[in-house]
Amino acid sequence: MSALLRRLGAWAITLWAVHLATFFLLRAARGGPFDEARSLPPEVEAQLRADFHLDEPLIQQYLRALGGALRGDFGPSLRYRDVRVTEILADALPVSIGLGLGALMIALLLGIPAGLAAASSRRGLGDSLVRAGSTLLLSVPNFVIAGIVIGWFSFGLGWFPPAGGVGWRAFVLPCLCLGLPTAAQLARLARSAALEVLDGEGPRAAQARGLSPSRVRSRHILKPALAPLLAFLGPTSAALLTGSLVIEQVFALPGLGAHFVQAALNRDYTLAVGITVTYTALLGLLTLLADWAMSRVDPRVEALSG
Amino acid sequence: MTLRVLAFLLAVLPLACREAPRGLVVANGDDVSLLHPQRTASISDARVLQAMHAGLTRLDPQTLSPEPGLARRFEASEGGRRWRFELRPGLRWSDGLALQVEDVERSWRQLADPSQGSPYANWLEGATIRTTPADPRDSTDGGSLEIEFPHPQPSFAEMCAFPALAPIAGHAPPEQVGSGPFRFVSRRVRDRIVVERNPFYWDAAQVAIPAIDFLTVDSQVTALNLFLAGEVAYAPNAPELAVPALLAERGEAFQPQPQFASTFLRFQVTQPPFDRLEHRRAFVAAIDPDALAASLGRVRQPAWHLVPPESPHWEPPPVPRWRSAPPALPQPAREQRFELLYNSSELNRSVAEVLQAQWLANLDLEVALINQEWKSFLAAQRGLDYQISRSSWIGDYLDPLAFLEIFHSESGNNRTGWSDAVYDGLIEAARGESEPEARRLLLREAERRLLDQAIIAPLYHEVGLELIDPRLEGLHRNLRGYIDWGRVRWSPEEPPS
Structure with a gap:
């Protein structure tokens, strides 16, 4: 229990440090939220700066932002002046989570079986195919994968819209593009983990004890091989949920990734701080979950107890 | 699980x-x-x-x-x-x-x-x-x-x-x-x-x-994909790279259309090297807008003026004579470092590279290219922290004044540091003039003055790439x-x- 509290404490300090760093780094960048190709009349610009407290001393602005963040309110967006940052987060987060989870499902459903199959046919045709395929998917950037997938499924077969679209159909291609490289990574990892277990004593001993082949596979190969996969899945899930910028842009999905970069480019201080803090919180939560799952699979790991 | x-x-x-x-x-x-x-x-x-x-x-x-x-x-x-x-x-x-x-x-x-x-x-x-x-x-x-x-x-x-x-x-x-x-x-x-x-x-x-x-739809390529798949019926900007193919194959949906907008260079005139008229003129005269437009695929109209030629009832002033007989750049200027600032984009980079080549060929000078993201670029331009800067302007209404008034010394859009009593006087006189022909002549004289002083170098008039x-x-x-x-x-x- 005390370990959990320690973790949560460290998490809170990380969130605060990220908030502080984002706030001051953004202010250090040149240009402001109201700079546009057409200059605002000076008195209008002064009024806008006052409306959003940008005329106050920086430290006062920081304390105001920190106080707001503690209450879960990051203030109004400086670009979408009539929308609050929390409203934008509430709209965009489900899109990114849906996209990330879809990609994770694809990665798990394709990657692990492919890796295990490759391990069981070591140096055979299946193994070579999985290894070649995963190397290819890992070396091609995801916007190239996106181009190929759009050309094939949207313009060739006409099954899915090339971008935007409505309902679940809008998510199939982006989830595929985001999930495939992770599936490749998982396949390689699952393959080497399974090979390591197969080479060990466990499965043979189990077989000698007269256990059925399916029971040997599930208890003595799959379960021990899962531990390194879980360690990998924690940060990977976080990366999938937060790192979908390019895919969101290519498929015009209104997720957090696109906001993340645009907010910094637009000098939308409040939105950029809000998103960075949200991402950090998400990352911490997912790592915690992965550690907990690890402790369930591998008794040597006592992440959150004792 | x-x-x-x-x-x-x-x-x-x-x-x-x-x-x-x-x-x-x-x-x-x-x-x-x-x-x-x-x-x-x-x-x-x-x-x-x-x-x-x-x-x-x-x-x-x-x-x-x-x-x-x-x-x-x-x-x-x-x-x-x-x-x-x-x-x-x-x-x-x-x-x-x-x-x-x-x-x-x-x-x-x-x-x-x-x-x-x-x-x-x-x-x-x-x-x-x-x-x-x-x-x-x-x-x-x-x-x-x-x-x-x-x-x-x-x-x-x-x-x-x-x-x-x-x-x-x-x-x-x-x-x-x-x-x-x-x-x-x-x-x-x-x-x-x-x-x-x-x-x-x-x-x-x-x-x-x-x-x-x-x-x-931020990405122009995505917008084009959506348009080609019949998911959207209108997209404001086709991607630059697709222009030749669209012209050849989608002529009924894609017809580039001149816009009431111009792209030009601003010179920062309060500090060396461009506080001197002869330096500015040498740089402007070394630019060939025709060759630039050709290198951009001939979709855009080369510009010799700031005000687009489509302005109603407008007759542009003559191009300054020194453009055809370019003054030589004085030797001391050659030891300076020259920089062209532009905001990051594929098109802007192509333009900057063509200009760099033209200056090298015609002035035998290497000009450094600096690109910045939009907000930093704007801050540099507003703070006069540049030598030459890529610029563009869209007229809000079909009137040459919509372009020319930005170089009035009190305009927040001037961004060159140029303050000229003659020019200001012409703009103010045009603003107060109710007789259309007299007003046009005043504005024409103002543009002649702006071009003759080489405060800007016109590059091309913008084009709409709507689908x-x-x-x-x-x-x-x-x-x-x-x-x-x-x-x-x-x-x-x-x-x-």
Whole structure:
């Protein structure tokens, strides 16, 4: 229990440090939220700066932002002046989570079986195919994968819209593009983990004890091989949920990734701080979950107890 | 475990799914930032606002000449110093409440008030407004409004079709209630804005499209994909790389159209090396706009002037004579480091590289290229922290003054440090001149002065790369990218599939 509290404490300090760093780094960048190709009349610009407290001393602005963040309110967006940052987060987060989870499902459903199959046919045709395929998917950037997938499924077969679209159909291609490289990574990892277990004593001993082949596979190969996969899945899930910028842009999905970069480019201080803090919180939560799952699979790991 | 993940996925996905689009779907480019007609100068914002807010006038979508809108009659006197608008009777906001001439007066006073944060606050500077309310006993009287400017505003009828001058409701947020052909339904930031036909619009009988979805599509390639797949019927900008293929294969949907916009270089004239006239002239004369336009695929028109040649009734001044007999760059200048600043984009980089090559060939000088992201670039330009900077300008109304006034020494858009009493005098005299021919001559002289002093180097006049579904009628390519959504309809022969 005390370990959990320690973790949560460290998490809170990380969130605060990220908030502080984002706030001051953004202010250090040149240009402001109201700079546009057409200059605002000076008195209008002064009024806008006052409306959003940008005329106050920086430290006062920081304390105001920190106080707001503690209450879960990051203030109004400086670009979408009539929308609050929390409203934008509430709209965009489900899109990114849906996209990330879809990609994770694809990665798990394709990657692990492919890796295990490759391990069981070591140096055979299946193994070579999985290894070649995963190397290819890992070396091609995801916007190239996106181009190929759009050309094939949207313009060739006409099954899915090339971008935007409505309902679940809008998510199939982006989830595929985001999930495939992770599936490749998982396949390689699952393959080497399974090979390591197969080479060990466990499965043979189990077989000698007269256990059925399916029971040997599930208890003595799959379960021990899962531990390194879980360690990998924690940060990977976080990366999938937060790192979908390019895919969101290519498929015009209104997720957090696109906001993340645009907010910094637009000098939308409040939105950029809000998103960075949200991402950090998400990352911490997912790592915690992965550690907990690890402790369930591998008794040597006592992440959150004792 | 897998089941639990699946259950969570099923719970989350519907949240992420979106409502079904109806009617017309448009790729609107950048995300709309503000839906308040007075507070934004963004083009993608204006496209949506154009649907939600009607002006006292509207423009002919082909010729851009002003026609009656909320006002059934308008007239100018004293060369455009006074304007009188007579409103249609029985006008209504999109929520059904009455729109009166007092609403127009209140909206215009609000526009001019600096505390309201409008980039166009100075449009009505010094103007006095008088309204005559509608006679309650006369159902054919909609009331009238007179506005008097300190100096003539010959383009005011055209400006009235611009969202900034549209009346805004006092009883409800203008983000939701307007008087245009369409009314607000929903908005999701970075996703889409949905509007539907407004039954209370003064010309509602002519509005044929039931609803429009304005999608946020940052990437031009994505917008092109959506257009080619038939998912959207309009996209404002085709990607530069696709232009040759679109010209060859999609001629019916893609016809580049000159815009009332120019791209040019600004010189920072307060510090060496470009505080000296001969340095600026040598750099300008070494540029060949024809070769530049050719290297950009001949879609854009090479520019020798700031004001686009399409300006109505406009005759540009002669190109300075020194451009054909370029002065040699003095030797001491050659030891300087020269820099060209531009904001990061593929097109801007191509332009900068062509200019770099032209300066190397014609002046035997290596100019360093510096690119910055947009906000840093703007800050550098405003802070005069550059030597030469790529620039462009879009005229708000079809008048050379919309371009020339930016180099008045008091303009916040000058950004060169140039302050010239002769030029300022010409601009002020033109502003005060009510006789059209005399005004034109003053503006022509102002442009001649600007070019002769080599404050800028014109590069090319911009071109619109709109993709328009050929089955749409009433959506015309024009100089300002102006769209009257109320007059757009699907062609009766070929209804959309």
